Each structure stands twice: as C-alpha cells, then as structure tokens.
Amino acid sequence: MAQFDIVIVGGGPIGIACGLEAKKKGLKYIILEKGPIVNSLFNYPVNMQFFSSSERLEIDDIPFISKEAKPKRNEALEYYRRIVTGNQLNIRLFEKVEKVAKSDNQFEVRTDKNTFTATNVIIATGFYDLPNLLNVPGEDLPKVSHYYKDPHFYASQKLAVIGASNSAIDAALECWRKGSDVSLIIRGPEVGQRVKYWVRPDIINRIEEGSIKAYYNATVKEIKQNKIVIDTPEGTIELKNDFVLALTGYMPNFEFLENLGIELSDDEKRLPNYDPETMETNVKGLYLAGVICGGMETHKWFIENSRIHAKLIIEHLLKKELF
Known part of the structure; x- marks a missing residue:
C-alpha cells in the first residue's frame, strides 16, 4: 500500500x-x-x-x-x-x-x-x-441529456433547451446556427444576467426576431417520446420535440x-x-x-x-x- x-x-x-x-x-x-x-x-x-x-x-x-x-x-x-x-x-x-x-x-x-x-x-x-435534475416524468428518456457537446448532433431536429445560464444559451445559439429548430425554456422572466456579455445580446436578438422561440416563466411538466409539455403563464403547451438539453446546472x-x-x-x-x-x-x-x-x-x-x-x-x- x-x-x-x-x-x-x-x-x-x-x-x-x-x-x-x-x-x-x-x-x-x-x-x-x-x-x-x-x-x-x-x-x-x-x-x-x-x-x-x-x-x-x-x-x-x-x-x-x-x-x-x-x-x-x-x-x-x-x-x-x-x-x-x-x-x-x-x-x-x-x-x-x-x-x-x-x-x-x-x-x-x-x-x-x-x-x-x-x-x-x-x-x-x-x-x-x-446535474440538477428536473424530476419530471420522461427525464430518463434517451432523448434527454444534461450535458451538451456538439451542435452537429442536433442539426435539422426539434430541440428544447432548458435553462437560462451560459451553458443553455451557448447550446441554443450554436444548435440554431447548425440548423436546429430551437425552443428555449426559461424558468424566470429573462435570460440570465450572468450570461457572457458578448453572448447575451446575441440570444436576445435571436429571440426578438423569432429565430429562437423562448418561453419565459415556464417549467417542464413532462417529457414524452415526440413531445415536451410545459406550463407557461398562458397555460399548458405541448411542443413537438426530438431532443431535450436540460442544462439547469x-x-x-x-x-x-x-x-x-x-x-x-x-x-x-x-x-x-x-x-x-x-x-x-x-x-x-x-x-x-x-x-x-x-x-x-x-x-x-x-x-x-x-x-x-x-x-x-x-x-x-x-x-x-x-x-
């Protein structure tokens, strides 16, 4: 020894x-x-x-x-x-x-x-x-990941990115630029204030122009094989979905x-x-x-x-x- x-x-x-x-x-x-x-x-x-x-x-x-x-x-x-x-x-x-x-x-x-x-x-x-888990039904499906590596994997796919900090915002922008249809699900009222100062204006502009759809004050209720169910101030919404990146820290x-x-x-x-x-x-x-x-x-x-x-x-x- x-x-x-x-x-x-x-x-x-x-x-x-x-x-x-x-x-x-x-x-x-x-x-x-x-x-x-x-x-x-x-x-x-x-x-x-x-x-x-x-x-x-x-x-x-x-x-x-x-x-x-x-x-x-x-x-x-x-x-x-x-x-x-x-x-x-x-x-x-x-x-x-x-x-x-x-x-x-x-x-x-x-x-x-x-x-x-x-x-x-x-x-x-x-x-x-x-990872900080969502603790919702369907989180253990193969299409869900708490780690993000390469945007090429998500090209031409409907991707839900959960989170509002650097990892989530970077993933949303990179995947959108590689051809993903990105939905960004944010628990709070805005993109996180700690997001890198040269990245935050980019994501806000992409959201405002409609390139990336953002759901604020929203939480995930359930993840299904071909959908993701979220609760929003406007009610419960089902989004067509191929992959989920749960980047919640x-x-x-x-x-x-x-x-x-x-x-x-x-x-x-x-x-x-x-x-x-x-x-x-x-x-x-x-x-x-x-x-x-x-x-x-x-x-x-x-x-x-x-x-x-x-x-x-x-x-x-x-x-x-x-x-």
Whole structure:
C-alpha cells in the first residue's frame, strides 16, 4: 500500500496546481483523476469559450498563450496537459476514488484500482458530475441529456433547451446556427444576467426576431417520446420535440463530502465547513480546493479566484511541521 504526504482527489486545474505546489516543496504526493487530464474541461462543449481571459486561467505563473483574449476549450486542454506532462506530475488517470476514510491520523484512499494512505487529503473535485435534475416524468428518456457537446448532433431536429445560464444559451445559439429548430425554456422572466456579455445580446436578438422561440416563466411538466409539455403563464403547451438539453446546472457530490465527515451548512447553500485561511475542513488533515468550496453557490469560485488555494494548503501543511 503506497504511502504519501498528500493524496489529491481531482485532476482539474486546481488539483494540478496543488500537485505543482507539493512537488516544489518536496512533498510526496499523488493526484487521482477519474478520467483524462482535466476531465471536467474535457467534457465541456467542443466550442466553449471561457469567460476569463487566458492570464486569469494560468497556474503557478506558467504563461497561457491563446489566439484570443478569452481562450477556448481546446486551448485550455493543451495548456493544462502540457503542464502535467512537462512537469512530470505524479497523476493517475482513469482511476476513480470510491472511498476516503481516516483512522489514527492517517487517511486511506481507495480507488477502483488501488489503495493509498496519506497524512493529508485534498478534495478538488469541482461540481460538474451531478446535474440538477428536473424530476419530471420522461427525464430518463434517451432523448434527454444534461450535458451538451456538439451542435452537429442536433442539426435539422426539434430541440428544447432548458435553462437560462451560459451553458443553455451557448447550446441554443450554436444548435440554431447548425440548423436546429430551437425552443428555449426559461424558468424566470429573462435570460440570465450572468450570461457572457458578448453572448447575451446575441440570444436576445435571436429571440426578438423569432429565430429562437423562448418561453419565459415556464417549467417542464413532462417529457414524452415526440413531445415536451410545459406550463407557461398562458397555460399548458405541448411542443413537438426530438431532443431535450436540460442544462439547469450542476452540484457537488454532497454525499461524498458528508461521508468524509465534512460538515455542511443547514441552509440551501450547503456550504462546507473549512478555514478560508488554510482551506482545512473540520476534519484535521482534510482540505478543500477550488469550486467545491462554494457548495450550491456554484458561481462563487472559478479557476481564476481559487488558484491561490494550492499555496494556502501547502503553506499550512509545512507550518504544521508534519513532515
């Protein structure tokens, strides 16, 4: 059974930043990622463009050069992949963590392939794994997806996009431009205010000209094989439909955090208990890093403002003089 100073769960940008910092300080570490390098970014839409500029996505002062001020998914994959390979980080890919348990000041981390022990564990798993479900009949039909990849798939199809934030709006516009007949179903009275500032006018113009049909203050009642049923202020409407993209956001794996012993707030935010100066949770030796720190406030933490977590954690570990 391999023994480490730190096991880092999650090989996204912040997990990589933690690994870099640990390596610089001479700590024995390992990064465990259930998919490819930066698995969550890999699963983003193929044409996705970041809200942040490239310099705000940099880690460890390693320059991120992109063609445009705001890089796209493929450029980010290249950047983080080169960091991992160029620095020969100790990372295990396609190895899913199944359980983390603490006993006698040691953590045992069990994956689907191996078991590791460590004095400290960093959880940097993000929140992209679990979608916010609609909880309506028909949501489990094959035509329904909570993730969007490529607009070509939906060409010449009647597509319902559910949501009002960046992922939903990007999908609606891209699919419409590839020939989809797009209906946009929005729970509130308008397109989300957090939508990228250069995208929001585009979707509003497409709606106003009638290219994309938007239903405001609307909720999905049922999804059928060839239809989708929605409740609107004008009453219940049935729309002919081939595919549904339910892009209503995602949440952290709270069950995993609770099984680790991490305390969560009792309100709807479900904020984890940690010290913002050290990132250590109420479980000694167990740290959080990145967007998972925000609980249900998934718009609170991004790559650009959580990069500092790596340095905070490693500095605290060294101050504890455990090694």
